[in-house]
Amino acid sequence: MTPLLEVSNLVTEFGGGKDRPGLRAVNGVSFTVERGKVLGLVGESGSGKSVTGFSIMRLLEKPGRIAGGQVLFDGEDIAGYSDDEMRQLRGRRIAMVFQDPMTTLNPVLTIGTQMIEAVQAHDPVSKDAARQRARDALGLVGIPSPEERLSAYPHQFSGGMRQRVAIAIALLHKPDLIIADEPTTALDVTIQSQIISEFQRLTEEANTAVIWITHDLAIVSRLADEIAVMYAGRLVETGPVGQVLTDPRHPYTAGLIASVPSQNRRGEPLRQIRGMTPAIDRLPKGCSFRARCDRATNGCLRLPDLAPEGARSFRCFHPVMNESAS
């Protein structure tokens, strides 16, 4: 069976033109998502993980553009879709939930209007029928008295409630894939946990595949089946979540895991990866992580390939092998 989504060698550039290369925010990224499975796309700010999500949706802000690669969705290359074909796909078969629930809903339109238009964008149903579906969807994500809430405006909801509304909108057409771009990052920890559980329940029930973009490894370990770690626009390690998180190969993955506060002993200073993510217009030659890596040698001046090892693959000449993260 073909995988639901197959991204191969995706390149997204900002600026640039026909002969002049732009800034590569996403540089040759490949991964697959199986039906009903959850992929955790992990990386620091600026690693290109959100841009990857928007590239799949073809919702890049100008001057961003897809400069290369293939996005196969259900066996079809959607990179070649016309704008209208793409529009028909968005919201119906691929939905998206954004990071900041305070800004994703239009402040001057009621929740009802924003949900009804989402229903009617893809299904030619009456306004009443659309309203009915919107109300049911709100009930499904745990919003009390959904009928009344349909006529409320976004500012009358809390952040957590707004994110529930956004999730309800994403689920309206029972999509095959939801791209969740850090949907819980802006929320309180308690609300975060609730929303993750409900999201997990709803997507499992509907057998919806999910790309969960985050920098929070705890969420990934809880939700995801597969993990893909991005660094400076490239994938550095992919594989089943259990394997990668317990036994990372790439020093960057190891560093990320070591930086999770619960991994530290009380009284010790918190661990961190030294240095900062390089700016994409000033990437070092060879392995981008070289300057921050303790294991780097002169050999790292060449770019390592993404080398497979069983179900996983990683991009490093000096992988971490069965030792505690250093």
Next chain:
Amino acid sequence: MVTSIIRRLMQALFVILAMTVIVFIGVSVIGNPVDILINPDANQAERARVIAHYGLDQPLWKQYLLFLQGLLRGDFGDSFVYGRPALGLILERLPATLELAITALVIALVFGLPLGLYAGLYPGRISSRIIMSGSVLGFSLPTFWVGLMLVMVFSVELGWLPTNGRGPTLALFGVEWSFLTWEGMRHLILPAFNLALFKTSLILRLVRAGVQEVLPQDYVKFARAKGLRESRIIAVHVLKNLMIPVVTIIGLEFGSLIAFSVVTESIFAWPGMGKLIIDSINLLDRPVIVAYLMMMVLLFVVLNFIIDVCYTILDPRIRLDAKA
């Protein structure tokens, strides 16, 4: 809603009262109308009689109270020049000015809104740049010069349109309007375009700025992620958000269209209030000036009130007593 409306009304009353003081003092300290009203050859007794007739011998505070009293009855006194009630004179001229201002506003909206939207949605296109450069011209060319040029080109050279007056009018609701007759319409075109030029540029630039502010917002991206058609995103999501500042400006600018149409009315000899006030200032016709100023205060207060109400319709966050 009701309490906030009552509060606004109280504020409005206070503003009007404050303005009566300012207007009264301002007008009372400039010049002495007696000098113009009375023949220099008149004797002392004649002088005293006229001064007493207009109440100018009373102390200032008493004159002010009398003025307020008259105001409540809509009586601003008789014009020194025409010898008729000042308010009546102004109300007579009001329809002409109103007609001109409304036409200009409609023109400004019909051109400014779509051109601004276009320039905002496609900022890179050459046509957008031409529109924006054009709006700079519309912004900076002085009204009187544009008016004269319009007359030169369309009336003198081409002979297409008449240069002055309202042309024949037709009565509707007991008021005479030019736009109801073909000839009156032709008279209206040039002054209305002259007056609209600046406002068109203003609305155009405002709409463009609004589009560029709203387009990158997350909720527009989210609307796209829902798979909405681009036309709905622009017409509903973008337009409703950018109308908030536009409505404010339209309201205020409509006031200024009426209040400051003086230049255009003078050039095209349009018999509106603007021309009346200029003549009255030159002749120190105090009752007319005062009545005009008070009308303008009332106009701006009413317009602001309407803008406030429009706000609450457009932006739910401003509905003060909305249920949480």
